[in-house]
Amino acid sequence: MTSQTSQTSTTATPAATQGSHMWVMTLEIPGREMTTQYGTWTPPADATRYDVFTALRDHIAAQQPEMKSANCVFFSLEPNRL
Known part of the structure; x- marks a missing residue:
């Protein structure tokens, strides 16, 4: 199984x-491939959690077309503050 980690924004921003x-x-094609990506984003004011989930999944699939039909094994969306 191949594992990849990608970053869409730098940590020094x-x-x-x-x-x-x-x-x-994190998306996975069982037994074949897995990818984890992360970053920050400001969704539109009227966006739902589901809207963000599908937009991010589509974003990953655009970068890695083989992940279009992958299983989502982890998703986290949190306010970007401490």
Whole structure:
């Protein structure tokens, strides 16, 4: 099984230029491939959690087309603040 980790925003980015939410998503094609990506994003004001989930999943699939039919094994979306 191949495992990949990608980053869509750098960790050294000043907080003022980061998105309002931090996200992590792991997709897996069982027995074949897995990818974990993370970053920050400011969703539209009327967006639902599901809207963000599907947008991020589509974003990953655009980068890695083989992940279009992968299983989501982890998803986290949290406000980007301490």
